[in-house]
Amino acid sequence: MNHAHMLRLSRWGVIAALAAFVPWLSLAGEQMTGRQIMDKQKQLHESKDEEFRQDMLLIDRNGNTSKREVENFYLKTPDKLTKTMIIFLSPADVRGTGLLTWEQKTREDDQWLYLPASGKERRIAASGKKNKFMGTDFAYEDLRPENLDTHTYNLLGSEVVGGQDCYVVEALPSTDQEKSESGYAKRKFWIRKDIFYTIKKEFYNKQGQLEKISVDEELGNVSGPMWRSKKVTMEDLKAKHKTTTITTERKIDKGVPDSKFTLRELTKK
Amino acid sequence: MREDQNHHENPGLARPLDKKAVDLNGENSVYKWVIMSAFFAALIFSLLVFLPPASAEDENPAHQWFKDHVKGTLLYKNFAHFQTTEAEQRTVRQEGILRLEVDQTFQENWRFFLVPQWKADTANYTASPFQDFRDTYLRDSYFYLKEGYLKYRGDNFDVAVGKQFYTWGTADGFNPTDNLNPRDYHDVPDREKLGIFSFAATYYPPDASLTLVVVPFFTPSRLPLAHSRWSPNPNSKSSDDSAFGALGVPADTTARRREMPGKRLDKVQVGLRAKQTFSGWDVALSYFDGYNTQPVVRVADTVARPRFNRMHVIGADFTTTSGKFEYHGEWAARLYESGRATSVLPIVLGGMYTMDYDWVKDLGLDQILWNLEYVREDQILWNLEYVREITLRKKFNDQYRESGVFDRPFQNSILTRLTFKVDENNELYTSINWNIHYHRTDHHHDNWLVQPKFMHKFSDSLKVEAGWELFWGAQNSFWGKWKRNDRTFAKFTYFF
Numbered sequence: 001m002n003h004a005h006m007l008r009l010s011r012w013g014v015i016a017a018l019a020a021f022v023p024w025l026s027l028a029g030e031q032m033t034g035r036q037i038m039d040k041q042k043q044l045h046e047s048k049d050e051e052f053r054q055d056m057l058l059i060d061r062n063g064n065t066s067k068r069e070v071e072n073f074y075l076k077t078p079d080k081l082t083k084t085m086i087i088f089l090s091p092a093d094v095r096g097t098g099l100l101t102w103e104q105k106t107r108e109d110d111q112w113l114y115l116p117a118s119g120k121e122r123r124i125a126a127s128g129k130k131n132k133f134m135g136t137d138f139a140y141e142d143l144r145p146e147n148l149d150t151h152t153y154n155l156l157g158s159e160v161v162g163g164q165d166c167y168v169v170e171a172l173p174s175t176d177q178e179k180s181e182s183g184y185a186k187r188k189f190w191i192r193k194d195i196f197y198t199i200k201k202e203f204y205n206k207q208g209q210l211e212k213i214s215v216d217e218e219l220g221n222v223s224g225p226m227w228r229s230k231k232v233t234m235e236d237l238k239a240k241h242k243t244t245t246i247t248t249e250r251k252i253d254k255g256v257p258d259s260k261f262t263l264r265e266l267t268k269k
Numbered sequence: 270m271r272e273d274q275n276h277h278e279n280p281g282l283a284r285p286l287d288k289k290a291v292d293l294n295g296e297n298s299v300y301k302w303v304i305m306s307a308f309f310a311a312l313i314f315s316l317l318v319f320l321p322p323a324s325a326e327d328e329n330p331a332h333q334w335f336k337d338h339v340k341g342t343l344l345y346k347n348f349a350h351f352q353t354t355e356a357e358q359r360t361v362r363q364e365g366i367l368r369l370e371v372d373q374t375f376q377e378n379w380r381f382f383l384v385p386q387w388k389a390d391t392a393n394y395t396a397s398p399f400q401d402f403r404d405t406y407l408r409d410s411y412f413y414l415k416e417g418y419l420k421y422r423g424d425n426f427d428v429a430v431g432k433q434f435y436t437w438g439t440a441d442g443f444n445p446t447d448n449l450n451p452r453d454y455h456d457v458p459d460r461e462k463l464g465i466f467s468f469a470a471t472y473y474p475p476d477a478s479l480t481l482v483v484v485p486f487f488t489p490s491r492l493p494l495a496h497s498r499w500s501p502n503p504n505s506k507s508s509d510d511s512a513f514g515a516l517g518v519p520a521d522t523t524a525r526r527r528e529m530p531g532k533r534l535d536k537v538q539v540g541l542r543a544k545q546t547f548s549g550w551d552v553a554l555s556y557f558d559g560y561n562t563q564p565v566v567r568v569a570d571t572v573a574r575p576r577f578n579r580m581h582v583i584g585a586d587f588t589t590t591s592g593k594f595e596y597h598g599e600w601a602a603r604l605y606e607s608g609r610a611t612s613v614l615p616i617v618l619g620g621m622y623t624m625d626y627d628w629v630k631d632l633g634l635d636q637i638l639w640n641l642e643y644v645r646e647d648q649i650l651w652n653l654e655y656v657r658e659i660t661l662r663k664k665f666n667d668q669y670r671e672s673g674v675f676d677r678p679f680q681n682s683i684l685t686r687l688t689f690k691v692d693e694n695n696e697l698y699t700s701i702n703w704n705i706h707y708h709r710t711d712h713h714h715d716n717w718l719v720q721p722k723f724m725h726k727f728s729d730s731l732k733v734e735a736g737w738e739l740f741w742g743a744q745n746s747f748w749g750k751w752k753r754n755d756r757t758f759a760k761f762t763y764f765f
Binding site: 067123 | 340342422425427434436439471473476478546548549551588589590591592593594595597621623692693726728729730732762764765
């Protein structure tokens, strides 16, 4: 291979590299929209499947803390719908309690709750997603992946949070169903500009009052472009109650099988 | 009426009643239980010795194993009745239970699960050291194997053998399709389910399950003792020790011991259940060919003998959701052989509504759950459930007297449970069971059981439930006959 040929190849390489960056550069230059930022976030950080263990610390207004250990499973199905399973490992009085959710495109999600004391799973109305999950400050809807098609995202500007330059994006329910089922009139996200990862969220109730704040800390690059936070704190400002989740183990894209998200698995303990 | 049966029986033999109940602690039964206990002790010991030890940093592997695989519950119950009864003069009954759950998985696919329990109470509902193998004693035992099985998990099937619980059906308060396990009616509002020795195999096609249960020998429900305040006829002056006083057995008859189905192949009980999930619905069909765990009484000449009826139960149930509602239905045609009891079709329709947090938080609550069930074999459950019983074929064999005492409590009833969840540590419940009778006769009057209850968690390890159980109705109605049993209760549970 002669020098001229090498030169031609390297020139084409530079052009190809530039071409790959053009959309990115143009977005950066022209200012991305809220939706584009959310799309980018999803593209970078969405996994096919995940399995992780968490300690949940419930802290009341007097500082009393109770701890729960949970095991989470997540799967993105080939038709781009999610399946999730949450199992409580401790304390003893809730051990074995599980929640299985199958997202649906054209109808309400399927959701089952298993309480070991009753010995059987119970189908529950998934539309109660604004309700608190098992005494934590997370509502059922907070534990689900963001549904970009049922919200409008507006870029409000930029702010520095914890020394990190962030986009501030406002999420508003855009469908009648979402408006009626969600407990929030508005949410605000602070998304790090360098890695497109949300590190802070504010939740506003139907009266427009700030109700809850969640903060993600101890971020780490877990796989390729994917980042995750090890610690998330959700604070209910009115109840003066906090829930902190600390992820103790995490496996990403290791192939959680579809059979994990079944009633058989939910009720196995 | 005289009574000559007590704890376990040899069908066909009549014996005088012996209050000391030699057979309660019979040598043969003790021997069997010593063998069983030794077996389980050896099994646990084997698991301890042969299974992989805990991690290197744990100083005591046995302690670590216990921590990982055993959880325990210590229960104290106190029931304070407002009145004495002729049958039972004491007003306070206390009960203590220590229960362990041993859960060990090995070689990935095998699971061993054991729930031994130690129990004592102040009203002598608990008497013998052990139960016999078939669990046929009239009283509870100090040591009891509540549950214990070995399960193999294949790729798409499970096989389990041992003492197990089955929970069929979608209703909350009353499950007409759930007939495999007997119940302990010593304390009627508690009516605790009893495990049953059985073999179970389940095959799991996608979004479905097909379960086969085989019960090799029969275990009856434990009815209230004759001298307990929960006897169906607490004011009976009969001196017998069984709970048959309310069956209308003529006073001049001799009551013989229960005639139990034998240990023969044709007495084996079988259950089948197929369940499918599709388009937001869970639907199941079930079939049970076995015995009613509560007896009828055969009266011939001057002899009355409790017997257990063979029945065929064909059932179905469903559950689905719409908006904030969950709806469910369950029904089962219960067909008895030889006209010894009335064949019935109980139907339960119900639902649950969960009020939203953004509404209830203004009341200072976390959650409100409203459960309503209506059952029609003349029965209702509120969760909300309505129960209605439809008669399919009347009993035509005049030699038999039906008890229906616990078997058909709900013939046209509403069952409801309202839960106020104040926060994670405090909950208020009220459950109401209302038996409705439009056409009041000597035997049919409206009657109620109301159970308001408060639950408080002191910590993750300790909680208390306290409340009232209040009965209303005529003396000859289902709940009304226990109206002298109004009481308060407190239950402390410690988890470790």
